[in-house]
Amino acid sequence: MTKLRINQRDFDIRAADDTPLLWVLRDELGLTGTKYGCGKALCGACTVFVDGQAVRSCTLPHAALSGKEITTIEGVDSEESRAVQAAWLEIDVAQCGYCQSGQILAAAALLARNRNPSDDDIDHAMDGNICRCATYVRIRAAIHRAAELLA
Amino acid sequence: MSTGVVKLKRREFMKYGLAAGGSLTLGVGLAGAAAAAGTDSAKANSFVPNVFIRIDKDSAVTVIAKHLEMGQGIYTGLSTLVADELDADWSQIRVEGAPADTARYNNLGWGAYQGTGGSSSMRSGFLQMRRAGASARAMLINAAAGAWQVPASEITITKGQITHTASGRTATFGDMAVAAAAESVPQDVVLKDPVDFVYIGHDVARVDKSPKVDGSAIYTQDLRLPGMLTALVAHPPRFGGTVKSFDASAAKLVDGVTTVVQIDSGIAVVAENFWAAQQGRDALIVKWDESHAFRGSSDDILAQYRALASQPGKVARRDGNIEAAFAAADKIVEAAYEFPYLAHATMEPLNCIAQVSERGCELWYGAQLQTGDQQDVAAALELDVDKVTINMLYAGGSFGRRADRNGGYVVEAARIAKAVGSNRPVKLVWTREDDMRGGAYRPLNYHIVRGGIDATGRITAWQHRIVGQSILTGTSFSQGPEVVDRTTVEGASSLPYAIANVTVDVHNPAIPVPVLWWRSVAHSHTAFSTETFFDELAYTLGQDPLALRLALLSHDKRKQEVLRLAAARAGWDKPLPKGRGRGIALHEAFKTCVAEVVEVSANSDGTFSVDKVTAAVDCGIAVNPDIVAAQMQGSIGFGLSAALGDEITITDGIVQQSNFDTYPVLRMSQMPRVDVHVVPSSADPTGVGEPGLPPIAPAVANAMFAATGKRYHRLPLQYTAQS
Numbered sequence: 054m055t056k057l058r059i060n061q062r063d064f065d066i067r068a069a070d071d072t073p074l075l076w077v078l079r080d081e082l083g084l085t086g087t088k089y090g091c092g093k094a095l096c097g098a099c100t101v102f103v104d105g106q107a108v109r110s111c112t113l114p115h116a117a118l119s120g121k122e123i124t125t126i127e128g129v130d131s132e133e134s135r136a137v138q139a140a141w142l143e144i145d146v147a148q149c150g151y152c153q154s155g156q157i158l159a160a161a162a163l164l165a166r167n168r169n170p171s172d173d174d175i176d177h178a179m180d181g182n183i184c185r186c187a188t189y190v191r192i193r194a195a196i197h198r199a200a201e202l203l204a
Numbered sequence: 205m206s207t208g209v210v211k212l213k214r215r216e217f218m219k220y221g222l223a224a225g226g227s228l229t230l231g232v233g234l235a236g237a238a239a240a241a242g243t244d245s246a247k248a249n250s251f252v253p254n255v256f257i258r259i260d261k262d263s264a265v266t267v268i269a270k271h272l273e274m275g276q277g278i279y280t281g282l283s284t285l286v287a288d289e290l291d292a293d294w295s296q297i298r299v300e301g302a303p304a305d306t307a308r309y310n311n312l313g314w315g316a317y318q319g320t321g322g323s324s325s326m327r328s329g330f331l332q333m334r335r336a337g338a339s340a341r342a343m344l345i346n347a348a349a350g351a352w353q354v355p356a357s358e359i360t361i362t363k364g365q366i367t368h369t370a371s372g373r374t375a376t377f378g379d380m381a382v383a384a385a386a387e388s389v390p391q392d393v394v395l396k397d398p399v400d401f402v403y404i405g406h407d408v409a410r411v412d413k414s415p416k417v418d419g420s421a422i423y424t425q426d427l428r429l430p431g432m433l434t435a436l437v438a439h440p441p442r443f444g445g446t447v448k449s450f451d452a453s454a455a456k457l458v459d460g461v462t463t464v465v466q467i468d469s470g471i472a473v474v475a476e477n478f479w480a481a482q483q484g485r486d487a488l489i490v491k492w493d494e495s496h497a498f499r500g501s502s503d504d505i506l507a508q509y510r511a512l513a514s515q516p517g518k519v520a521r522r523d524g525n526i527e528a529a530f531a532a533a534d535k536i537v538e539a540a541y542e543f544p545y546l547a548h549a550t551m552e553p554l555n556c557i558a559q560v561s562e563r564g565c566e567l568w569y570g571a572q573l574q575t576g577d578q579q580d581v582a583a584a585l586e587l588d589v590d591k592v593t594i595n596m597l598y599a600g601g602s603f604g605r606r607a608d609r610n611g612g613y614v615v616e617a618a619r620i621a622k623a624v625g626s627n628r629p630v631k632l633v634w635t636r637e638d639d640m641r642g643g644a645y646r647p648l649n650y651h652i653v654r655g656g657i658d659a660t661g662r663i664t665a666w667q668h669r670i671v672g673q674s675i676l677t678g679t680s681f682s683q684g685p686e687v688v689d690r691t692t693v694e695g696a697s698s699l700p701y702a703i704a705n706v707t708v709d710v711h712n713p714a715i716p717v718p719v720l721w722w723r724s725v726a727h728s729h730t731a732f733s734t735e736t737f738f739d740e741l742a743y744t745l746g747q748d749p750l751a752l753r754l755a756l757l758s759h760d761k762r763k764q765e766v767l768r769l770a771a772a773r774a775g776w777d778k779p780l781p782k783g784r785g786r787g788i789a790l791h792e793a794f795k796t797c798v799a800e801v802v803e804v805s806a807n808s809d810g811t812f813s814v815d816k817v818t819a820a821v822d823c824g825i826a827v828n829p830d831i832v833a834a835q836m837q838g839s840i841g842f843g844l845s846a847a848l849g850d851e852i853t854i855t856d857g858i859v860q861q862s863n864f865d866t867y868p869v870l871r872m873s874q875m876p877r878v879d880v881h882v883v884p885s886s887a888d889p890t891g892v893g894e895p896g897l898p899p900i901a902p903a904v905a906n907a908m909f910a911a912t913g914k915r916y917h918r919l920p921l922q923y924t925a926q927s
Contacts, residue, residue, distance in 0.1 A: 086419020088552070088600075092636055092637075145413055147410070147413060148275035148276070151552045183864060187840070187842055189872045191837070
């Protein structure tokens with residue numbers, strides 16, 4: 054049994070040690086804001102924070118994460134994430150919405166290390182997060198808007 | 205534009221009923237007991253069949269949406285229509301997905317069929333939903349008039365507040381809900397003059413925005429019902445394969461696996477959770493009978509199509525005399541086009557929750573074809589159709605995929621749930637690999653287009669032949685083999701230009717690779733061949749491609765307008781530096797006209813980029829201009845993905861792609877700047893979800909020609925830098 058700290062709460066996890074964090078979050082803890090999209094760390098829908106870093110939870114065995122601070126879309130509450138979510142609402146980014154938790158966490162992680170990203174910075178930071186609705190134009194605009202809100 | 209008094213047909217007369225909890229319900233007055241929208245108050249109410257609106261005592265206005273919300277914004281769109289005619293405040297609006305109920309929630313454009321597709325929701329629901337709102341408004345006013353003993357004509361409603369100015373009285377919708385329920389249904393409702401619209405034509409916030417930003421929106425993948433199990437299916441690796449035998453002993457040893465069961469489509473591994481189901485499926489040993497399996501390749505299919513294209517096909521359009529026109533032509537130009545199979549690759553892979561009990565089969569998912577799914581599940585499980593109930597959830601994209609052939613994955617979920625038994629709900633999940641390798645695809649297509657130019661420089665002949673699988677054949681939508689399959693030829697047979705002699709014909713060979721409608725269906729390839737070939741003819745004639753389009757569209761002002769608008773906003777006449785190019789394309793799909801101007805850079809290192817897209821769209825009244833813009837942006841991105849990289853190939857019957865590493869969908873760094881311009885219109889709305897897609901690939905190819913001097917005849921585009 055692994056102890057995990059998620060969204061500032063402690064959990065005893067029953068799942069087998071090799072179970073990826075994604076399925077612990079979704080199937081054991083009911084934190085379904087983190088999405089399954091590819092299972093191979095190729096699409097970014099499963100993005101969460103581990104010790105503040107944006108990582109892909111679908112290929113990350115959860116047992117290796119004991120003692121680390123895990124944050125999902127349900128618990129994210131940083132200055133950057135609040136600005137990103139406000140900008141997302143203002144610009145009406147989401148269409149189907151399925152990839153958006155991952156997009157929002159990736160965007161917040163970008164702003165945490167770069168408060169004034171250029172389009173190129175955004176392209177580079179967000180290229181791992183696929184949106185089949187192609188909301189990319191608005192994601193780009195919303196990240197710039199979030200940067201303004203943070204300024 | 206329909207305004208003023210609208211006479212309701214008898215079957216559309218609306219009736220009120222007082223729901224439990226003081227709800228005012230409004231709907232078409234058909235007797236019955238089908239639960240509406242799955243709400244407790246509605247379920248407790250015997251008057252609820254076919255409601256579109258429910259007004260609760262707290263003044264919340266719940267719109268019952270009969271269409272699937274898959275990202276296109278239809279929950280917001282339908283609510284906008286209701287809210288405007290009802291004069292509700294936007295903050296009062298809630299939305300619930302309607303249950304499957306063909307008699308009450310049919311798509312008015314599809315006859316007795318409930319479903320979402322063909323960019324039809326807004327154009328088919330525009331008057332229906334407005335009438336629903338207007339009728340509810342009239343009854344609230346009548347109730348207030350009765351309560352206050354004043355003439356109804358003196359009562360107004362603004363932003364959800366009912367007011368009698370002379371007496372200074374005001375009330376909320378909730379205050380009048382009980383009284384309004386006792387009012388008779390107006391036989392005529394007065395719809396607003398468009399100048400009085402407060403929401404239609406203005407940007408209102410999407411109703412689904414907050415849950416999609418905080419992670420709380422519930423998709424099928426997220427719903428967890430008590431006692432629910434998760435199932436993955438081992439499908440045959442080749443289309444047409446079947447199970448010969450299987451050994452589940454190792455699979456059953458996986459902790460959490462509860463059942464391994466054979467169904468029609470393969471072997472289902474059922475477990476307590478996804479991870480166990482996947483581990484179990486990995487451990488499963490299946491021997492496949494491939495004696496009837498497809499072992500061909502996409503290259504073989506293309507070769508077969510090339511051979512077929514030398515023979516005349518079934519005629520979809522014939523104007524004038526193409527043979528005589530070619531015989532008299534001064535110059536003939538010909539080009540052949542190749543389009544691959546394409547996967548939809550929705551971000552939420554296919555899934556469906558089914559529970560089979562003595563009451564029937566209950567389903568939870570994002571249904572796109574409720575009526576067909578109900579019928580197909582009923583047939584598979586030998587149930588009456590009304591024993592198949594559907595609870596609607598958000599869909600994480602569809603692009604046509606969730607409108608599966610003959611029930612497809614929905615029937616699969618129902619069969620598994622029946623096999624599992626014990627009344628336990630089962631969530632079927634297709635993994636990304638299942639989704640990409642299991643079909644159903646946009647068909648592979650081969651086109652030949654020939655153009656004839658006479659001695660005076662006029663285009664006198666246009667012959668377009670298409671070879672591709674029929675999407676409709678074998679589905680309930682098929683009109684029989686003698687009818688030309690519009691899902692293969694649409695967009696080609698509707699060539700808009702003034703050319704005297706036109707023939708469009710088609711071959712629909714049978715190939716055992718499952719195919720399906722994919723965002724914009726045939727327009728996804730017909731627009732490419734028609735619009736790049738037209739461009740080729742323009743350059744052959746030494747004419748500006750925009751000018752020639754305008755000249756041959758003097759009969760169609762709407763198309764001229766979108767062309768002019770896109771060109772003007774894009775700066776069509778401004779020269780670009782060497783290595784860059786600008787291209788234009790025009791297409792009408794789902795009754796909407798879109799023109800797109802694209803700028804590209806073709807680099808000496810063999811890369812190229814799409815830098816900027818300027819789109820002009822005429823979709824009638826843009827009910828929500830911001831959502832129209834979003835759909836244009838999204839369609840452009842989806843089409844660009846196919847133009848730049850997407851391709852499903854088959855070798856020895858095996859699909860070669862399986863995930864996003866081998867099927868490289870569009871990413872952020874490839875997304876150009878997109879400017880969308882909406883043509884002001886007072887015409888009724890036309891399609892929005894798909895029409896932005898068809899022009900993008902031809903506009904890119906035309907721009908690449910302008911940049912490189914080379915024509916591109918296959919998708920995805922393959923650019924090789926000239927040394």
